[in-house]
Amino acid sequence: MEPPVASCRCHFFDGCSDLQPPPPTGGGExxxxxxxxxxxxxxxxxxxxxxxxxxxxxxxxxxxxxxxxxxxxxxxxxxxxxxxxxxxxxxxxxxxxxxxxxxxxxxxxxxxxxxxxxxxxxxxxxxxxxxxxxxxxxxxxxxxxxxxxxxxLFRKLGNEEFIGQRIILAVSQKISNVSESLLLLDPFDDSFPDMHGNMFIMIQLIEFLISDYMKIWLCCEQFDKKIFEEWVRSILKARKDLEVVENINGLYVVYIERVVGRLAREVAPAAYQGKLDLDVFSKLLC
Structure with missing residues (x-):
């Protein structure tokens, strides 16, 4: 049973596809x-x-x-x-x-x-x-x-660095797993279109989170440097895995390269501050 709600419209899902940081909201109860x-x-x-x-x-x-x-x-x-x-x-x-x-x-x-x-x-x-x-x-x-x-929902939860970094790690690992599955999958298999759509949803989610929150996370007092490096390495692995399946769909590589490029721009200051291994950062620039 769902209680009746106020007639005013909730704007929580407005701008789902906008690649811009969400505006600050009030703290009303x-x-x-x-x-x-x-x-x-x-x-x-x-x-x-x-x-x-x-x-x-x-x-x-x-x-x-x-x-x-x-x-x-x-x-x-x-x-x-x-x-x-x-x-x-x-x-x-x-x-x-x-x-x-x-x-x-x-x-x-x-x-x-x-x-x-x-x-x-x-x-x-x-x-x-x-x-x-x-x-x-x-x-x-x-x-x-x-x-x-x-x-x-993931994008909004990513406002908290503790959740957001774990989302990117899990999603980037999932991208690698799906890319491996695509290599073995018949393109005429009924599940192929769904896997194809899921790939773009996942890559887009990572781009959203980096665009929305990367600068905020890096300024967080409780910033977890270890998991940060872990998911950056995971994204690099995902890019390498997607290059292998480029013959199936070259757009995968186009989109993941865009994500890597955005990530490199956002974390450049952090790399020179010692929050990211410079060897890892150099791979983002390759």
Whole structure:
């Protein structure tokens, strides 16, 4: 059962395809915060207010876990219905804000990092599976809108460096896996068009995240240099793997080169500041 929502339109999914940093938004509260609280802590009565207040560390970890489950269930719903319902934008908007707020509080307290990593890695894995998988019973129905909605969820979640860097790492690794599969796949196989579409969705997502947040991440006090280098190397590997399948579709290489070029421009200052191995940076320029 979905409670009635205000008649005003949520603009969460506006500009999905725009390659520009999203404008800053206000920090106003919304009644959906209360829905998320009830999902996270069953039976506990809460008051309207800051979504991160009045909870101890265990409550916040539990809320983070269950809120990610809530977001994944929302994405499942749009694939089941082949379209986003009238409340999807509102619910997903508040769910993403709720997760980001909780995560920020938890990271600032420097507690339960391994558990938090497990929760976020699980969220990324499950959402990526939805973004890159067409339901078996989809038939002739176009599911691209649902896929792009999930892509946009990733883009918004990437506002937090802790999530964004893990998204790029997972997606770049997935690109390499898909490129290897394409080499062995018959072009006339029914799954080929879906894999082809998924490839572009993934490459586009990486470009969005780099364009939106790279400069912000590099200025983050808790910037993770280790995972940064890991996903940069992973993108370079993805580029190499896509060059192998260039005979299948040369556009793969065109798009990944555009991503690598943008990445090189964004991280150049960081490379000279020692945040990225200069040997790795030099490979971005090749």
């Amino acid at each position: 919304h009644w959906v915060d209360e829905v998320l609280r009830r999902s996270a802590v069953e039976g506990e009565a809460t008051e309207t207010g800051s979504i991160s207040s009045q909870f101890n560390s265990e409550d916040e970890i539990q809320q983070l876990s269950l809120s990610t489950d809530f977001l994944v269930e929302l994405s499942d719903g749009i694939f089941a219905k082949r379209e986003s319902c009238s409340t999807f934008a509102t619910f997903s908007h508040q769910a993403v804000n709720f997760i980001l707020s909780l995560l920020k509080n938890i990271l600032l307290s420097k507690r339960e990092k391994e558990l938090v990593e497990e929760i976020i890695d699980g969220l990324v894995t499950r959402l990526m599976k939805r973004m890159c998988t067409i339901p078996e019973n989809a038939g002739p129905v176009d599911c691209s809108d649902a896929q792009f909605n999930v892509q946009h």
